[in-house]
Amino acid sequence: MADTPLAWWRRQGLRFRLTAAAAAVLALALALSASVLLSVLDRALIDTVDASTRQQAQSVRVAADAGTLSSPITTHDGTIVQVLDRSGRITHVTYGTDRLVPLLDAAARARVLRDGRAAFLDGRPYAIPGPLRVVVLSADHGQTVLAARPIGEIQTSLGVAGRVLLVGTPALVVLLAVASWLMIGRTLRPISSLRRVAADITHTARSRRLPVPQSRDEVHALATTLNGMLARLEEAEQRQRALVSDAAHELRSPLASIRLQLEVALGHPEGQDWTETAEGVLEDALRLSRLAEDLLALARLDERGGVPARDEPVNLDEVVRQVTERYGEARLTACDPVVVRGDALDLSRVLTNLMDNAVRHTSSKVEVALTADGVLTVTDDGPGIPEQDRERVFNRFTRLDSGRSRDEGGAGLGLAIVRETVRAHGGTVVLADAAPGLRAVVRLPVSR
Template sequence: MPPDRARATREARGPRRFRPRMPRTLRGRATAAAVLIMVVALAIGGGWLYVTLRGNLVDNAGARTELAARQAAADIAAKQGRPHGDMQEPDGGVDAVLVLDDQGRPLASTAPHPAARAAVLAAFRPGRGEDSAVRDFAAAPALASETSVVAVVRTPSPSGDGDLYVYALTVLDAVADAERALGVTVLVGGPLVVLLTGLIAWSVSGAALRPVESMRRELVAVSADRLSRRVPAPGGQDEITRLAETVNDTLERLEHSVTRQRQFVADASHELRNPIAAARAELELALLNKPDPDTAASLSQALDSTVRLERIAADLLLLARLDAQQPPNVELVDLSLLAAELIARRRSARVPLRLVPAEDPVLVRADPGQLERLLANLLDNAQRFADSEVRVGTATDRATGTALLDVADDGPGIPPEATEEVFDRFTRLEADRNRASGGTGLGLAIAREIARAHGGSLRVEPSGRGARLALRLPTADSPSRP
């Protein structure tokens, strides 16, 4: 895309929005949800606890302070005289008591520097029709270094010259200490609780989902030739157990359906062999009678189609036998020697074959007939597409106990996206269709099934030019051979 067009597309879409990425696994999402819920719960619980604790402590301090102010006012009334000078220290955690006249002048105090405090407190008085009031004061040099609660009580002067105002002050240092302790607890304990919650959620969800993971691994192992496998069903009557039972029922129905399909293919291929052979014999006999040219051409075309149909029926029957997983009749076979024999039979082919054998014999234990069919299919495929040459190489990897055979041509090659598709049954690439080569689309499928039946593999390997198919089989002395 041109830069100007790409920029215009981005502008049309607008600014990119940030989207938080959730964990991909169900276990991760469950853990993230548990951690998020715990964080929210801690935030709400911590906030509620802070507000409740502070409110209770402040209310208690206010009640004690008001009680101390009323007690001081009662003492003044009991003495029948205007207070002056120092006063007795109050009880109950109250820090100071101060008595002001109605002009705001200090008359008596339990703490030094009453004038400074009087200047701050004189404006705080009970409202009309009230005899007391309580409020918080922010930290100030004249009062205290911490927030304080002040209670004021109005009482008549014993001398009859107006009212007196008795102030009691309590510094809320205990409240501040409690708030700090709560903050430290939340900041230190909160992350530990969140971490513990995450670990517990991860462990519990892992234990709950472990049967699901076992089912997944077993389903991965299920293939067309392993439909008899079943997923493990945990005990109990929970959802996972019911899921396992449903999966096993589905696998059983699938196995039954595939078995019937394979049986049908095998039966149909077997029943078609005799009619097709009879039709071929009739066509060949008709050609021997030297018909006129037009009839001979029609008979030749019909014979070619019949031969092709006969080959397809034989291939389907072979695939059905391979699908039945009947154990092959194995013998000791030298891959290099077998490849040399097959190449020798094809010396008159359109494209020459060149063998690059290993120095030592490449011995495997295999069914000679099936292995010969495998190599023949690979050679047919390579010669069909090659331009000038087909190279066949054999080797032994003693480190892995593997016998190697690769067939490479210099033709158009196999597209990267079709490296597995070419092994599907009745699959023919576009180049194959254009050549009208007469292939059935079953050759490579049969070759791979034979390789699998012998515990090996057949894959398309990277090649600079053309296609390269690599066969790997366990060597005769390999412990991994079937």
């Protein structure tokens, strides 16, 4: 099946299409301009001839009205003049003009007089080469003045101009096409360079960047944007590798513990307390389960790209009460009615992670408060976190030394899940000093 012209056009390169489009537009513009130029030039020259002829006819009419016409009539610009009496007989003419046959018959004279404009006339029947422009004026005593000027030279000049434009217009189009081809090629050269370098960048050379041209144009903006994209991809890959490495490290400890306990139990079955072994294996299995759940939660957050799983009204005060009731050490100091938009399960997980951290590190009490402006705080009276580490603990698999020393400590994913979830809901989370202890402050936009 033959391709359509549109399909063929789309397969052509950008350089060819831009050059062809520019040449086509120029050709159309030049053709239209040439047509308008010739038309305006023709009209202007004819109007000039008409004005000059009418002026000569007016002079002859004045002389005819005064009875001072000489024979032959003298003109200085080659105008042909005939003066007719009431009966249509020619009484006065310019030198060499026909004295027997008027240039226009009675009907034609009447029509030109009525229209008030000059008329075209073929001069060949009157032994005059080329066409004429004829003006008719009415004089006293029934006389009529006919004045005519040949316009063959005008038509010759217009023909020469038309031929010049006919030759020059294609030449200009070709010249512009060549110039456009060269200029567009030079303009697209940085893009070709970007393409070649991009083709050389592989998964083993993510640190390479595309060349940025010096000109501050769209290509410069494109190169800058692509380099930013490459930087983000490299950063994402590094985070992914770090996540895999940290996850493997965290998985290795409970798996090694399970393996060791089982090997010892199987090696000395007669002196083994199987209940104690089962409890140890169960504890490590629970650690693996929590780690898998946290990794799955982070993977879902990354997959959604910072968007909540649901976008529906959530009574945040109800979520806070339900979660706080599960912790005997916690006390709800304030719980104003607050409605936010998002996912209730994700918000419940945020508070659960904050409560787990607070209960794990508190000395005696944990206080939870929710105010009407959407600010949720969880405060404990434990050792707190040094100010220089309060931002770092939100990174994945980050645990401080105090947290690492606790057997019940997590894998360092809880606060990372909190921050990603809060950001997905359009909020912020920070850690502040509670003197003594630590205060986690979550701010969420309130649904109005």
